[in-house]
Amino acid sequence: MKRIVSLSTAIAVAAIVMMAFTPSKNKLDNTVNSQSHSSLPAAKWVVDKVHTNVIFSVSHLVVSDVEGKFKSFDGSLESDKPDFSDAKIFFTVDVSSVNTDNDMRDNHLKSDDFFNAAKFPQIKFESTSFQPTGGNKYKLTGNLTIRDVTKPVVFDVTFGGVANAMGGTHAGFKAKATINRFDYNLKWSATTEAGGLVVGKDVDITINADFKKL
Numbered sequence: 001m002k003r004i005v006s007l008s009t010a011i012a013v014a015a016i017v018m019m020a021f022t023p024s025k026n027k028l029d030n031t032v033n034s035q036s037h038s039s040l041p042a043a044k045w046v047v048d049k050v051h052t053n054v055i056f057s058v059s060h061l062v063v064s065d066v067e068g069k070f071k072s073f074d075g076s077l078e079s080d081k082p083d084f085s086d087a088k089i090f091f092t093v094d095v096s097s098v099n100t101d102n103d104m105r106d107n108h109l110k111s112d113d114f115f116n117a118a119k120f121p122q123i124k125f126e127s128t129s130f131q132p133t134g135g136n137k138y139k140l141t142g143n144l145t146i147r148d149v150t151k152p153v154v155f156d157v158t159f160g161g162v163a164n165a166m167g168g169t170h171a172g173f174k175a176k177a178t179i180n181r182f183d184y185n186l187k188w189s190a191t192t193e194a195g196g197l198v199v200g201k202d203v204d205i206t207i208n209a210d211f212k213k214l
Contacts, residue, residue, distance in 0.1 A: 044078050047074060047212075061192055068106075070098055089125070091124070123146050127140060154177060171213070174207070181203050
């Protein structure tokens with residue numbers, strides 16, 4: 001009889017100990033849910049180069065504009081929110097790929113009067129925030145590095161949406177900003193007879209970006 005009582009007591013004690021150290025289903029579910037939001041890696045997207053372009057425009061002789069583009073670039077985007085409001089964006093441009101449809105002008109842009117492609121081969125942008133402003137509009141803030149100068153810049157962004165096509169998931173964005181080239185030591189400052197700049201100081205940048213999800 002004592003053995004039976006002792007065995008029953010031991011089983012009861014073991015059950016109490018297991019209950020004390022085993023989390024309830026609700027507690028376990030809450031732990032799993034918490035981990036699922038905090039430990040999952042952000043989705044990564046990369047630039048689809050075939051469907052992306054980097055364009056700039058600057059005034060010439062005060063009376064007209066000249067457009068150019070960079071033919072070689074790369075970029076990535078990381079975000080775990082469907083509206084991309086937590087997006088981290090990184091973009092690089094190869095300076096030597098500048099193209100304005102004029103070899104003499106392109107070589108001048110690569111020289112030390114402008115980009116100095118030999119010494120500073122890349123333009124870099126790294127975002128610090130991607131803030132929704134209503135509808136499909138965003139403010140993209142980040143640090144832009146040209147030559148050896150890094151300055152904050154704000155892009156106005158229009159989000160085109162997400163599409164599942166061509167063997168993957170694509171997100172489209174159009175980003176626009178204007179910078180003062182003198183802020184980045186693009187220093188050439190020849191003037192016309194009337195005193196205006198041959199090449200304007202304000203440069204309009206437009207990036208039509210297609211990011212493909214990895």
